[in-house]
Amino acid sequence: MTDKSTQPRVLIFDTTLRDGEQSPGATMTHEEKLEIAGLLDDMGVDIIEAGFPIASEGDFAAVSEIAKRARNSTICGLARANYKDIDRCWEAVKHARSPRIHTFIGTSPLHRAIPNLDMDQMAERIHDTVTHARNLCDNVQWSPMDATRTEADYLCRVVEIAIKAGATTINIPDTVGYTYPFESAKIIRMLLERVPGADTITFATHCHNDLGMATANALAAVEAGARQIECTINGLGERAGNTALEEVVMAMKVRNDILPYRTGIDTTKIMNLSRRVSTVSGFPVQFNKAIVGKNAFLHESGIHQDGVLKNVETFEIMRPEDIGLTQKNIAMGKHSGRAALRAKLKELGYDLADNQLNDVFVRFKALADRKKEVYDDDILALVADEQTNDAHDILVLKKLRVICGTEGPQEADMVLSIDGVDHHIDATGDGPVDAAFNCIKMLFPHKARLQVYQVAAVTEGTDAQATVSVRLEEDGRIVTGQSADTDTIVASVKAYVNALNRLIVRRQKSAPGDDVKQVNYRDAG
Ligand code: KIV
Ligand code: ZN
Numbered sequence: 001m002t003d004k005s006t007q008p009r010v011l012i013f014d015t016t017l018r019d020g021e022q023s024p025g026a027t028m029t030h031e032e033k034l035e036i037a038g039l040l041d042d043m044g045v046d047i048i049e050a051g052f053p054i055a056s057e058g059d060f061a062a063v064s065e066i067a068k069r070a071r072n073s074t075i076c077g078l079a080r081a082n083y084k085d086i087d088r089c090w091e092a093v094k095h096a097r098s099p100r101i102h103t104f105i106g107t108s109p110l111h112r113a114i115p116n117l118d119m120d121q122m123a124e125r126i127h128d129t130v131t132h133a134r135n136l137c138d139n140v141q142w143s144p145m146d147a148t149r150t151e152a153d154y155l156c157r158v159v160e161i162a163i164k165a166g167a168t169t170i171n172i173p174d175t176v177g178y179t180y181p182f183e184s185a186k187i188i189r190m191l192l193e194r195v196p197g198a199d200t201i202t203f204a205t206h207c208h209n210d211l212g213m214a215t216a217n218a219l220a221a222v223e224a225g226a227r228q229i230e231c232t233i234n235g236l237g238e239r240a241g242n243t244a245l246e247e248v249v250m251a252m253k254v255r256n257d258i259l260p261y262r263t264g265i266d267t268t269k270i271m272n273l274s275r276r277v278s279t280v281s282g283f284p285v286q287f288n289k290a291i292v293g294k295n296a297f298l299h300e301s302g303i304h305q306d307g308v309l310k311n312v313e314t315f316e317i318m319r320p321e322d323i324g325l326t327q328k329n330i331a332m333g334k335h336s337g338r339a340a341l342r343a344k345l346k347e348l349g350y351d352l353a354d355n356q357l358n359d360v361f362v363r364f365k366a367l368a369d370r371k372k373e374v375y376d377d378d379i380l381a382l383v384a385d386e387q388t389n390d391a392h393d394i395l396v397l398k399k400l401r402v403i404c405g406t407e408g409p410q411e412a413d414m415v416l417s418i419d420g421v422d423h424h425i426d427a428t429g430d431g432p433v434d435a436a437f438n439c440i441k442m443l444f445p446h447k448a449r450l451q452v453y454q455v456a457a458v459t460e461g462t463d464a465q466a467t468v469s470v471r472l473e474e475d476g477r478i479v480t481g482q483s484a485d486t487d488t489i490v491a492s493v494k495a496y497v498n499a500l501n502r503l504i505v506r507r508q509k510s511a512p513g514d515d516v517k518q519v520n521y522r523d524a525g
Helices: 016-020 030-043 057-069 083-093 119-136 152-164 181-194 214-224 245-254 267-281 302-310 338-347 354-370 376-388 432-443 488-509
Strands: 011-014 047-051 074-080 099-106 140-145 169-174 202-207 228-231 395-403 410-418 421-429 449-457 466-474 477-485
Touching (some): 011 202, 016 030, 016 047, 016 267, 030 047, 030 057, 030 267, 047 083, 057 083, 074 083, 083 099, 083 119, 099 119, 119 140, 140 152, 152 181, 169 181, 169 228, 181 202, 202 214, 267 376, 338 376, 376 477, 410 432, 410 488, 466 488, 477 488
Parallel strands (some): 099 140, 140 169, 169 202
Antiparallel strands (some): 449 466
């Protein structure tokens, strides 16, 4: 048995709430951000990048509150290379038991051209801003954005300046996911060899997944000497996303023979976090996603099933329990009581308050009446759906009937409550979903455009629940809504209504151009 306590410790820096949330449509509410931060803190994440405080009042409030509540993790905020950003960031993170300021500027030729700074002017800006941050906070992280496309000599020069100005962590971002693992390692090795003072700070690796190499690049950087990995749950993030936390952590655990590093992560909490992030961000996890995908531990072929039954190690390199995936998929039915549901929810990682449990129980009973067997995935979909409802929702679906079939036109008849008042309408459409969405548009006119409409079955069988994801865009604001129901059309309408409720909150909280998605933080002006 390996003694892991002597292995080098790799810090896990989670940026789900900052880089992950920047993914179009992944915007989370204030309460959702606090919940996710609490789960990350409990899971043993070393540093939580909680947001970009200058981007909006909402981001500032979330980072401040997360900083106040964190029990174990260091709380970090992002700031561009200017004093105003850095001051605002400090105002938000200073409440933390352990605060960190993360400031950055694009150093590659392409990025230097944006603020129109030459190499010397940029070097001076880096010196001044890192010094300013360090005067406020003992824990300062500096990132040369697009580091992997920055000239080697210039990268060494600016890293040295940042270290001399007081940066305690130097992060090397592969901003556009361009690097190959060999290069990722080479850059870290070069910096460790060439930069004076490199041995006094921690190097971090921050990879994007545009070429599907984020995990490999992060691990290659660790082998070369990086001791902090920046990542997100489910690999959430702009474009193809960031390094997935669950992948790097489990790779170091499962292949500890060749990756002899330890982290402080309680891996049994991974699955619950993955589900919550998927629900609140509105980004479903692809079925064949490594570690947390629905099929990651599913053995379909006869040969595999036979092998796994005889000896699980024939086809499984890790145990489902290692990531908190319960193997006891006991079917629950209409005779199961409240206590059984509570026990099942606990087993699935949910400790609901009594009032929440009551609501879920009512829905569970209704589901059990409609469905022969209720599986873990059904219950998880139900809890997730319950958690998308908010007592403050302006729009609530009260009633829906649709007529569909081979003879058109398809028709929907709906009662929608708007601000507490019930409104009734019927409409036709090109199919039942279109007819139902037309009812919503007539009762609550809006100019949001439907960008994504996605349906997935939760379990097998024609009585399975459907989960529906809807993404809307209005004036650059992108929101996602989700819902689950055994009736696909009902789930679709509830997901649309959920997205609209989120849009209403976004409209109230920010004028167009005033929120995190709108701020071009890459402009270091
Ligand atoms: O990808 C990137 O370069 C970033 C920086 C802000 C660190 O997210
Ligand atoms: Zn990034």
